[in-house]
Amino acid sequence: MSTLTLSNVSMGYVTKRETTLALDSISLSIEDGEFVSILGPSGCGKTTLLSLIGGLLSPISGQITLGDQEIKKSNAAIGYMLQQDYLFPWRTIEDNLMLGLKIRRTYSESTRRDALNWLQQLGLGDKKDLYPNQLSGGMRQRVALVRMLATNPSLMLLDEPFSALDYQTKLKLEDLVFHTLKSERKTAILVTHDIGEAIAMSDRVVLLSPRPGRIHRVFEIPKDMANILPFDARQHQHFNEQFQIIWKEMERLAAAT
Numbered sequence: 001m002s003t004l005t006l007s008n009v010s011m012g013y014v015t016k017r018e019t020t021l022a023l024d025s026i027s028l029s030i031e032d033g034e035f036v037s038i039l040g041p042s043g044c045g046k047t048t049l050l051s052l053i054g055g056l057l058s059p060i061s062g063q064i065t066l067g068d069q070e071i072k073k074s075n076a077a078i079g080y081m082l083q084q085d086y087l088f089p090w091r092t093i094e095d096n097l098m099l100g101l102k103i104r105r106t107y108s109e110s111t112r113r114d115a116l117n118w119l120q121q122l123g124l125g126d127k128k129d130l131y132p133n134q135l136s137g138g139m140r141q142r143v144a145l146v147r148m149l150a151t152n153p154s155l156m157l158l159d160e161p162f163s164a165l166d167y168q169t170k171l172k173l174e175d176l177v178f179h180t181l182k183s184e185r186k187t188a189i190l191v192t193h194d195i196g197e198a199i200a201m202s203d204r205v206v207l208l209s210p211r212p213g214r215i216h217r218v219f220e221i222p223k224d225m226a227n228i229l230p231f232d233a234r235q236h237q238h239f240n241e242q243f244q245i246i247w248k249e250m251e252r253l254a255a256a257t
């Protein structure tokens, strides 16, 4: 079991003139295999929170642990999928994937095979010799998903990975990512501005307050909605009701600031 635990985590950015408190006393526990989304107004610290969990930043106070290990620096057990795919345009898809493994120091004959298997499973087996600009945006994000899965992390950090895609591609990719992560029993944290996406993909939705981000409320998504594909969850009889609840709470938060 590798529960992710944040205990009283605060983070500030020091600039020449002042210190900006970005996150204040965040305490949260995420179980193995859980899918949690983070929602909140622009600038409330969502990306900062992911960077802390990924070990790219250190908190000014508090502690983050994955299982019994404190997260202090970037860690092979944690994978990223971002809004941009960050594929190198001069390398083929296969070379990009192999570079990803090498950068994370996980390259071996077996991880190479795994990466190519994932590429096949996600419908891109025939694209491995192409260059990124020969693929659509949705395909490139699928490659980014393969790159993340190939290092076999137990925790996946998703920072708005669908926001640059057209609506149809976004819905299809949400289903693919959800299905893949659930069947591999991965834990995932998704940062998004899209309330519908958060509801459709998650077991829980965490709403942060405006800066400095604090946990304002945590919404449990009913199991029968959380356990089905996001596209189907959007058609669920209680989806709109859930949407309204979170929407109204976000409006209340915005009005109070």
Ligand SMILES: Nc1ncnc2c1ncn2[C@@H]1O[C@H](COP(=O)(O)OP(=O)(O)OP(=O)(O)O)[C@@H](O)[C@H]1O
Binding pocket: 013, 014, 015, 020, 022, 040, 041, 042, 043, 044, 045, 046, 047, 048, 049, 211
């Ligand atoms: N490197 C930095 N130096 C100084 N301040 C920063 C830095 N990075 C972020 N901040 C500030 O910290 C706060 C939180 O930023 P962060 O990017 O985590 O918010 P966010 O919720 O992800 O925003 P958005 O929804 O707009 O992407 C913001 O006020 C931002 O201006």
